[in-house]
Amino acid sequence: MDVLYLKYRPDSLDTVMGNEDTVQILKTQLSGDSKQPMPRSLLFHGPTGCGKTTLGRIVAQELGAKGNDIREVDSADFRGIDTIRDIRKQSTYKPLEGPCRVWILDEVHKLTNDAQNAMLKALEDTPSHIYYILCTTDPQKLLPTIRGRCAQYQVRPLSDKEMKILLRRVVKAEKESLSKEIYEQIIQDCMGHPRNALQVLAQVLSVDGDKRLAVAKRTAETQSKTIELCRALVSGDPWKKVSGILKGLKDEEPEQIRRAVLGYCQAILLNGANNPTAANIMMEFIEPFYNSGFPGLTIACYSVLFDGNEEAPF
Numbered sequence: 001m002d003v004l005y006l007k008y009r010p011d012s013l014d015t016v017m018g019n020e021d022t023v024q025i026l027k028t029q030l031s032g033d034s035k036q037p038m039p040r041s042l043l044f045h046g047p048t049g050c051g052k053t054t055l056g057r058i059v060a061q062e063l064g065a066k067g068n069d070i071r072e073v074d075s076a077d078f079r080g081i082d083t084i085r086d087i088r089k090q091s092t093y094k095p096l097e098g099p100c101r102v103w104i105l106d107e108v109h110k111l112t113n114d115a116q117n118a119m120l121k122a123l124e125d126t127p128s129h130i131y132y133i134l135c136t137t138d139p140q141k142l143l144p145t146i147r148g149r150c151a152q153y154q155v156r157p158l159s160d161k162e163m164k165i166l167l168r169r170v171v172k173a174e175k176e177s178l179s180k181e182i183y184e185q186i187i188q189d190c191m192g193h194p195r196n197a198l199q200v201l202a203q204v205l206s207v208d209g210d211k212r213l214a215v216a217k218r219t220a221e222t223q224s225k226t227i228e229l230c231r232a233l234v235s236g237d238p239w240k241k242v243s244g245i246l247k248g249l250k251d252e253e254p255e256q257i258r259r260a261v262l263g264y265c266q267a268i269l270l271n272g273a274n275n276p277t278a279a280n281i282m283m284e285f286i287e288p289f290y291n292s293g294f295p296g297l298t299i300a301c302y303s304v305l306f307d308g309n310e311e312a313p314f
């Protein structure tokens with residue numbers, strides 16, 4: 001049940017929810033219309049869990065690449081220049097089965113500077129049987145020259161209406177049914193992020209009917225505790241208070257909390273407020289907690305409060 005989001009990963013452009021402009025452009029480019037030819041380097045960017053990797057895989061398939069000719073590399077794990085050298089070397093080989101070979105490079109902003117420079121060279125002289133598909137949540141961390149070399153496609157969160165259609169589709173396929181209230185709770189909590197929504201849905205469906213609303217609400221509670229954490233950090237509350245809130249979030253996913261904190265602070269800054277604390281929090285939260293996990297989150301919060309002070313903020 002917990003892998004609902006993998007089970008229902010769209011396998012064609014027609015089953016991708018929302019993102020109509022991006023889907024439409026890709027359809028035209030894939031149709032072979034010479035006015036809008038298919039680019040050799042594509043960059044999908046946008047928030048986590050909204051369809052970048054999914055679209056990359058669909059495009060690879062639509063291009064006719066098969067089996068081992070589609071290669072996925074997670075740049076978070078292989079960040080160095082050797083990875084890119086290896087990709088370039090392998091790209092000189094002809095495809096094994098289909099007409100082309102496709103590299104899907106996930107989390108591409110994680111590449112080191114040297115690796116990005118090597119990547120730039122790869123993008124500059126791409127063999128005619130090769131396509132590069134780059135995916136990232138942080139396009140601003142890429143060399144501008146890399147961005148400039150790629151056709152860029154923005155991937156957006158879903159509207160509430162689109163999210164409802166997606167959830168209903170999955171619930172129906174699972175031969176289940178849910179109350180309107182539960183749908184609304186999930187939609188409200190997941191703010192347009194399909195992976196997130198399907199994870200919550202899996203939790204909801206894993207319990208008996210009478211407990212489902214409570215499970216959906218628990219996620220809402222996490223969300224509100226996260227907002228409490230954001231408020232406490234921005235107002236520089238004492239460590240005692242912040243640590244209390246953190247304890248309440250211990251069973252939650254630190255990465256999700258990190259992104260929520262970034263979103264909260266970004267909203268403050270984009271509203272035009274001159275808020276150095278929000279900016280400082282963003283700096284402390286900018287690197288993922290994939291490896292550091294909950295300790296990483298804890299120390300980031302501590303650093304925000306302690307920053308610039310002579311004494312620890314107890």
Ligand SMILES: Nc1ncnc2c1ncn2[C@@H]1O[C@H](COP(=O)(O)OP(=O)(O)OP(=O)(O)O)[C@@H](O)[C@H]1O
Binds near residue numbers: 055
């Ligand atoms: N637009 C969408 N329509 C339908 N389902 C979607 C869509 N976007 C994401 N999903 C669901 O969410 C899951 C995760 O999507 P995907 O892996 O493409 O996200 P991503 O943007 O690559 O995220 P990340 O930045 O974390 O790598 C998919 O398996 C699918 O079930």
Ligand SMILES: [Mg+2]
Binds near residue numbers: 052053106135
């Ligand atoms: Mg991805």
